[in-house]
Amino acid sequence: MLDMVDNNTKEPLLIKTNKPYGRSISHAYDELHSFRTWLKWMCVDQSNAWTTLLSWFVFLVFAIVVPSLSHLFLACSDCDSRHGRPYDSLVQLSLSGVATLSFLCLSGFVKKFGLRRFLFFDKLCDESEIVRQGYRGQFNRSLKLLFIFVLPCFAVESAYKIWWYASGGTRIPFLGNVIVSDAVACTLELLSWLYRTVVFFLVCVLFRLICYLQILRLQDFSKVFQSDSDVESVLREHLRIRRHLRIISHRYRVFILWALIFITASQFGSLLMTTRPSAVLNIYMTGELALCSVSLLAGLMILLRSAARITHKAQAVTCIASKWHVCATVDSFDTGESETPGSQINGDQHFPDGSSDADVGDEEDELDNSKFLPVYAYSTISFQKRQALVTYFENNRAGVTLYGFMLDRGSLHTIFGIEMSLVLWLLGKTIGIS
Numbered sequence: 001m002l003d004m005v006d007n008n009t010k011e012p013l014l015i016k017t018n019k020p021y022g023r024s025i026s027h028a029y030d031e032l033h034s035f036r037t038w039l040k041w042m043c044v045d046q047s048n049a050w051t052t053l054l055s056w057f058v059f060l061v062f063a064i065v066v067p068s069l070s071h072l073f074l075a076c077s078d079c080d081s082r083h084g085r086p087y088d089s090l091v092q093l094s095l096s097g098v099a100t101l102s103f104l105c106l107s108g109f110v111k112k113f114g115l116r117r118f119l120f121f122d123k124l125c126d127e128s129e130i131v132r133q134g135y136r137g138q139f140n141r142s143l144k145l146l147f148i149f150v151l152p153c154f155a156v157e158s159a160y161k162i163w164w165y166a167s168g169g170t171r172i173p174f175l176g177n178v179i180v181s182d183a184v185a186c187t188l189e190l191l192s193w194l195y196r197t198v199v200f201f202l203v204c205v206l207f208r209l210i211c212y213l214q215i216l217r218l219q220d221f222s223k224v225f226q227s228d229s230d231v232e233s234v235l236r237e238h239l240r241i242r243r244h245l246r247i248i249s250h251r252y253r254v255f256i257l258w259a260l261i262f263i264t265a266s267q268f269g270s271l272l273m274t275t276r277p278s279a280v281l282n283i284y285m286t287g288e289l290a291l292c293s294v295s296l297l298a299g300l301m302i303l304l305r306s307a308a309r310i311t312h313k314a315q316a317v318t319c320i321a322s323k324w325h326v327c328a329t330v331d332s333f334d335t336g337e338s339e340t341p342g343s344q345i346n347g348d349q350h351f352p353d354g355s356s357d358a359d360v361g362d363e364e365d366e367l368d369n370s371k372f373l374p375v376y377a378y379s380t381i382s383f384q385k386r387q388a389l390v391t392y393f394e395n396n397r398a399g400v401t402l403y404g405f406m407l408d409r410g411s412l413h414t415i416f417g418i419e420m421s422l423v424l425w426l427l428g429k430t431i432g433i434s
């Protein structure tokens with residue numbers, strides 16, 4: 001799965017070049033070493049024939065075989081009200097469906113692009129030190145974020161499974177001993193749940209990590225309007241950012257679309273089954289279904305929020321460019337009228353800095369703020385060039401797209417409205433809500 005250098009060639013980690021941090025395409029002990037080791041322990045490493053075979057074997061066992069056997073032999077129809085599993089088929093199909101999608105996409109991503117290229121580590125040599133350090137720090141925190149989402153749910157799932165087997169939920173001595181059989185079956189079920197959930201969250205967290213890199217680049221790019229940058233360099237940098245956003249969109253659009261379809265279908269299936277007149281609802285029967293829904297929705301929210309946030313950041317650049325253009329234009333008129341350079345924006349001339357609007361602040365709006373710095377107006381770029389630059393930004397909005405559909409806050413509101421309409425329609429057909 002991971003692209004490694006040829007065994008017959010040895011390339012240094014750092015290549016002598018004029019650019020800082022110029023790197024080889026891969027190295028066994030580069031900054032991805034610990035991440036590669038973790039992937040091997042997760043059995044999703046496909047760097048050679050043996051690890052590829054092992055990866056597919058583990059996937060088939062924990063994502064297909066174990067859930068199927070669990071549903072066929074343990075979801076008994078004559079259990080009591082506490083040990084019945086009427087929603088087990090939906091839970092297993094939902095988790096296995098998103099795990100299969102995640103495994104296939106992750107394998108395809110890294111097999112086609114390589115881990116370094118997929119995570120844009122090969123492009124860090126072109127970035128500023130602030131971007132490099134910020135991205136490395138976020139990369140090191142990504143696995144912690146993964147376990148923050150997974151471990152609480154796994155603890156709840158473990159408690160439920162242990163109680164279910166210990167309280168006599170099953171008596172199938174396939175190993176000759178009931179206690180040993182239950183222990184093995186419980187362990188396999190927990191490993192299957194953990195494997196499927198981690199694979200799904202891994203792809204979601206990697207998407208969030210890649211989006212975070214683009215946010216860092218956009219924050220660094222916004223500083224060009226605080227100096228006398230030339231239009232050509234600004235355009236080149238913005239075109240490079242747009243190209244990377246387009247690459248991210250093309251790589252992840254299949255995963256995001258099918259994840260949205262699978263999770264939406266799972267939630268509507270859950271709603272349909274739990275609103276039937278004959279449905280029995282209690283914590284013992286619906287606990288696993290609720291936990292499955294929470295896990296899938298958390299992963300989906302990571303995807304949609306990351307896409308909407310980076311789109312919002314990219315579009316905020318247009319607002320900054322417009323403010324920069326206004327400041328420079330007003331300042332040029334003031335200078336022309338007074339014919340003294342000292343009349344440029346100084347302590348006697350102020351633009352609103354928004355300091356009194358404390359409630360308006362938001363950590364996602366740090367690019368699109370109302371603060372003006374005097375250096376914004378110290379621009380010798382002609383009015384025509386500034387106007388052309390602003391027009392370009394207005395007509396070339398950057399962001400994460402899904403087959404041409406921009407994933408911004410407006411699109412999230414649209415998705416929410418459509419799904420809410422379907423929910424109300426389904427409730428109207430089942431329990432009579434009008």
